[in-house]
Amino acid sequence: MLEKSLLSLLSPGGRHGLSILIFHRVLPQKDALFPSEVDAVEFSAQVGMLKSHFNVLPLLEAVRRSKEGTLPPRAAAITFDDGYADNAEVALPVLQRHGLHATFFVATGFLNGGRMWNDSVYELVRRAPGGMLDATPLGLGAHPLHTLAERRQAIPALIGQLKYLPMAERQQQVDRLVALAGVALPDDLMMNTSQVRKLHAAGMGIGAHTVNHPILARLPDDEAREEIAQGKLALEDMIGASVPLFAYPNGKPGEDYEARHVAMARELRFEGAVSTSWGANRGRPDPFQLPRFTPWDRSRLRFVLRMARNLTTSARLA
Known part of the structure; x- marks a missing residue:
């Protein structure tokens, strides 16, 4: 097949050409507020296309084989970030x-x-x-919520103002915003302990992602190290097994994490770590800054072309 030949040329194996996909949620059905968020049907189609064109490996195996220089051509791995409940209830059955x-x-x-x-x-x-969400007392502006389109616009407008605040200040602002809106929020979006164990029992990989998902570059070194270490220890206690892989929160090299955090991951005896920089392993890959990307295309041709483009992109490093 021409598509596989192209991908094999760009992803020859050995140490080179590992494509790591990143997902966050897989919804049971479409969400009108987030129409671009993948649902179960779309996720099944995407991983089906991935399976038909790539050699999909567990990430830990891929990390080890990359170090050994034994990756197969068209090597790929699938990852999820954060720990949403739908990972265990919706994504897992599709993967199986x-x-x-x-x-x-x-x-x-x-x-x-x-x-x-x-x-x-x-x-x-x-x-x-519906009406106006007036967050001007919090310095976050006023946001009309009359239509679905206005709600879609309000979300990134608020997120953008809050994202890089210090972690404690950000949470305080969010708590005030929730109180101002006067609404009850769900408490079942994230996994519980039994769901994490369910993934592990099904043979899936469990990786560390800190405790509170902070921007590591905004923390003092001792706090950053504690976030990484305690997240790892909590998961190891939860599943009764080692947790050898780490994902930097937000994951932009030089912005969300820096070289000092790469050193921390090494010192804490992880075998590898992943960023959110697009690209594939080129040259001699750093197992502690493995790039990842999200293929959002729905058609087979566009999906393959997106994967090919990613393979030609040199990932940034911290």
Whole structure:
């Protein structure tokens, strides 16, 4: 097949050409507020296309084989970030039907009823009554919510103002915003302990993603190291097994994490770590800064072309 020949040329194996896909959620059905978020049907189609064109490996195996120089041509791995409940309830059955493996990077501080700050923003905008969400007392502006389109616009407008605040200040602002909106938010978005164990028992990989998902570059070194170490220890205690892989929160090299955090991951005895920089392993890959990307295309041809383009992209490093 011409497509496989092209991909094999760009992804020859050995140490080179590992494509790592990143997902966050797989919804049971389409969400009108987030029409681009993948649902179960689309996810099944995407991993089916991946399986037909690539040699899909568990990420840990891919990391080890990359170090050894024994990757097969068209090597790929599937990952998920954060620890959403739908990973265990929706994504896992799809992966099992296709006979595929994925690694799930879990931020432990949100398990068992917690909620990530950005999801609080998403859900308060979803549930707020129509009219105007006036967050000017918090310095976050006023946001009309009369239509679905306006709600879609309000979410990135609020997220953008909050994202890079210090972690404690950001959470305080989110809590005030929720109180201002006067709505009750869901407490079942993230996995519970039994769902993490369910993934592990099914043979899936469990990776560390800190405790509170902070921007590591904004923390003092001792706090950053503690976030990484405690997330790893909590998961190892939870599943009764080692947790050898780590994902940097947000994951942009030089912006969300820096070379000092790469050193921390090495010192804490991880075998590898992943970023969110697009690209594939070229040259001699750094196992502690493995690039990942999200293929959002729905048609087979566009999906293959997107994967090929990713293979020609040199990933940034911290």
